[in-house]
Amino acid sequence: MHACVANSHSAPTAPYRTSDQTSFAYVSARDRWPVILTQAIDDVFRTTRDHTDPEKIAEGKRIVEKLAKLKYEVQHDRVLSPIEDDGAADVKIYNDELEQLGSPKWFNVSWLYSECYLYRRLHSFFAPTKYWRDYDPFHAQKNSTFRASLAAVVELATRYKQIVTASHDDKEEVEVEKEKLLFTEMMEICLWGNATDLSLLTSLTYEDIQKLQGSKARKDAEANILANDLPKVFEVLRKAKESGKVSRRLDIVLDNSGFELFVDLVLAGYLLEEKLVTEVVLHPKCMPWFVSDVLPEDFTDLLAALEDPVAYFNASELTEEQQTGLKFLHSNWNGFYQSGQIRLREDRFWTLPGSYWRLPAVAPELYEELKTAELVVFKGDLNYRKLTGDAEWDPTTPFEEAIGPLGKKDSGMRTLALRTCKADVVVGLPKGKDEELRGEDVLSRKWGWSGKWAVVQFWDGKA
Ligand code: F6P
Ligand code: MG
Secondary structure, eight states: OOOOOTTTTSOSSOBOBTTOTTSHHHHIIIIIHHHHHHHHHHHHHHHHHTOOOHHHHHHHHHHHHHHHHHHHHHHTTOBOOOOOOOSOTHHHHHHHHHHHTTSOBTTSSBHHHHHHHHHHHHHHHHTTOSSSTTOOTTHHHHHHHHHTTHHHHHHHHHHHHHHHTOOOOSOHHHHHHHHHHHHHHHHHHHHTGGGOOGGGOOOSSHHHHHHHHHSHHHHHHHHTEEEEOHHHHHHHHHHHHHTTOSOOEEEEEOOBSTHHHHHHHHHHHHHHHTTSOSEEEEEOOSSOOTTTBOOHHHHHHHHHHHHSHHHHHTOTTOOHHHHHHHHHHHHHHHHHHHHTSEEEOOOGGGGSSSOGGGHHHHOHHHHHHHHTSSEEEEEHHHHHHHHTTTBOOOTTSOHHHHTGGGGSTTOOOEEEEEEEOOSSOOOSOOTTHHHHHHTTOTTOOGGGGSSSSEEEEEEETTO
16 A cells, blocks of 8 residues: 555545535534544443453543543544554554645544544554454444344345245346346345335346336335446446356445445345356455444354344344245355355555545555456445545536546446435536435535435446
């Protein structure tokens, strides 16, 4: 990983800033960050209370103090101070950039930089300690949210088993059409991962799929996808499969753990079973990040939860059939994991403060690797902000222009963003759509903050 000058390899358009009171940047800094820090304080405090080792308790107390100080600094609009050296090389990258930004204050700074800084600074409180170095203050929260999604998990497990054990004995054109419909459904389930409408789920038979495609709920949800490049993506994967290419890799730059990771694995397992790809590489974070992002242990936790669902979900009401469905998922996905067809690949690049405009210059090895994939899927909102530099683009700006080097004709990488909108930045919209969605609230893009709308945008840098 190479350090780079903050201002090079960045979007030419200004990034959203916490000083803009009409933006979600401001709302996040004012309302969300203090709450997130309070939750982390409560978690570490409770965990410390349960310990008896004095050294561990002392370290825990020190972490709580540092978290409380950070919260105070945010709420009182203090200057962002350099991150203390915790032994990792990325601290210098953060601090160099902070200096170049002119030692900004919390309410007058680029949103993307300051939000990444917040989580990196938080990690620096844990990383140098003896007992808390790998502690994730959001772990308990992630687990309880996942437990609450048991009903949806059970339903998806049943559908998944039906789909992957279905026979393929229709005529070829029907099989391709069926594959395309299932592919679209799986991708859309993956897209709406953190607010899945169960009526979006796929079904086994061609007739059922057609019915589903025609269903009102499905149509309604599709109408909320403001740009949808899925047909192009299907063609790319289908052609690669037909070409007889033996090794076809899919990379997923993950977002959140729990239910969202669960649907990512539904997608990964489906694509492997259908042989639309032969290998899936998952990119988790390597430190607690934006509360719910996937850490490697969240992946193993998820597999363990499916292996013994009654214990994990504390759900003795699960029927034998439901348990079998969840255990089927475990053996199917664990089989792929053990054989190396699904694997995790960590990289500190994903937790740097900059946008993905910097990928070729800052993480050339990672970039070269991603170029070998048939497709690289970027999940969720933060990845979209990083792809586009979290900049104040005109919303009709073409996606390829907004993603900079990755959007070049010969970037060598195929980029797919699966994003429900939870921030201000958006590109690739038809002319007039943003104005229509803003309605009377012309000053802010509040429609883009709630996750109700989505964009599925693709750029083929191998074409
Ligand atoms: O603080 C708000 C926020 O950071 C977003 O706007 C951000 O991008 C999101 O939370 C995280 O969403 P996701 O998990 O989809 O990346
Ligand atoms: Mg996230």
